[in-house]
Amino acid sequence: MKETRLNHIVGKVKDMPVLPNRVNKIIKITEDPDSTIEDLEKEILKDQSLTSKILKLANSAYYGYPRKIDTVSQATILLGFQTIKSMALASTVSKMMAHELKGYALGENDLWTQSQTCAIISRYIAKEVNFSNPETAYIGGLLRDIGKTILNFYVEREYKSIVNKVEYGNLSFLEAEEEILGFNHAQVGEKIAEKWNFPKDLVEAIGLHHTPEKSIVNPALVSIVHIADAITMMMGVGIGADGLNYNFSSFAVETLEGFNPENLDQIMSKSYDLIVDKNSFDLNIQ
Numbered sequence: 649m650k651e652t653r654l655n656h657i658v659g660k661v662k663d664m665p666v667l668p669n670r671v672n673k674i675i676k677i678t679e680d681p682d683s684t685i686e687d688l689e690k691e692i693l694k695d696q697s698l699t700s701k702i703l704k705l706a707n708s709a710y711y712g713y714p715r716k717i718d719t720v721s722q723a724t725i726l727l728g729f730q731t732i733k734s735m736a737l738a739s740t741v742s743k744m745m746a747h748e749l750k751g752y753a754l755g756e757n758d759l760w761t762q763s764q765t766c767a768i769i770s771r772y773i774a775k776e777v778n779f780s781n782p783e784t785a786y787i788g789g790l791l792r793d794i795g796k797t798i799l800n801f802y803v804e805r806e807y808k809s810i811v812n813k814v815e816y817g818n819l820s821f822l823e824a825e826e827e828i829l830g831f832n833h834a835q836v837g838e839k840i841a842e843k844w845n846f847p848k849d850l851v852e853a854i855g856l857h858h859t860p861e862k863s864i865v866n867p868a869l870v871s872i873v874h875i876a877d878a879i880t881m882m883m884g885v886g887i888g889a890d891g892l893n894y895n896f897s898s899f900a901v902e903t904l905e906g907f908n909p910e911n912l913d914q915i916m917s918k919s920y921d922l923i924v925d926k927n928s929f930d931l932n933i934q
C-alpha cells in the first residue's frame with residue numbers, strides 16, 4: 649500500500665508541467681554573461697503580462713526611482729537580470745500555487761501569498777547577512793513549499809492519521825507526513841526542482857528548508873530560507889495546518905553570522921513594510 653503510494657507520488661512529480669520554453673529562455677539569457685539588455689528585452693516583450701508586471705515593479709515605491717520608467721530596457725537596467733529571472737519564474741509558478749490546498753487547510757491563494765511573503769523576507773535577510781545572491785534566496789523562499797501542491801491530495805486523505813501522529817506521537821507535521829506518506833513536502837519539492845533543472849544549491853534549499861542542519865551544498869542559503877519560512881509562519885500569513893510550533897534551527901542561526909534573533913521584532917516590522925507595498929508585492933497573480 650505504502651509502496652504503491654510512493655510510486656504514485658513520484659509519478660505525479662513526473663507529470664508536473666515543465667517550465668514553459670519562454671521562461672527557460674529568459675532564465676538562460678539572465679545566466680549568460682554574454683547576453684545584452686536587448687536580448688532580454690526582446691524575450692520579455694513577447695509576454696504582455698510579464699512586460700506590464702516588470703514596468704509596474706520598476707515604478708513601485710520600493711525602487712523609488714524619481715522619473716517614470718516606460719520602457720522594458722530601462723526597467724531591466726533598474727531591476728537587474730536576476731530580478732527579471734525571479735519575476736519570470738514567479739509568473740509561471742503563481743498558477744500552480746494559487747489553488748486551494750485542503751490537506752493543509754490553505755484556502756485559494758493562501759500558499760501563493762505565503763510564498764511571496766517568504767520570498768521577500770528571504771531576499772531581505774540575504775541582503776542583511778551579505779549573502780552573495782539575494783535573488784537566489786528569493787526563489788528558494790518562493791518555491792520552498794511547492795511540494796505541498798502535489799502532497800495535498802494524499803495529506804487530505806490521511807489527514808486524521810497525520811494529525812494523530814502530531815498530537816499523540818510527538819512528531820512535527822513534517823515528520824508525520826514522512827512517516828505516513830513516505831515523503832514530506834520538502835522532499836517532493838526537491839524532486840520538482842530537480843525536474844526543472846535548478847542549480848544544486850536551490851534544489852537543496854527547497855529540500856532542506858525544515859532541516860537546514862543536513863545542508864552540504866550551501867548552508868547559508870538553506871538557513872536563510874529556513875529562517876524566512878519560520879518568520880512567515882510567525883507573522884501568521886496563510887498559516888494553514890502545519891503552521892504551529894515553528895522554531896529557528898540553532899544550526900541556521902549559527903550559520904548566518906549577521907543574523908541576530910534578538911532583532912526579530914525589527915525584522916518582522918520591516919517585513920510588514922515590504923509586503924504592504926502592493927506594487928512590489930502582489931505582482932504575479934494572473
Ligand SMILES: [Fe+2]
Pocket residue numbers: 792793833834857858877
Ligand atoms: Fe515547508
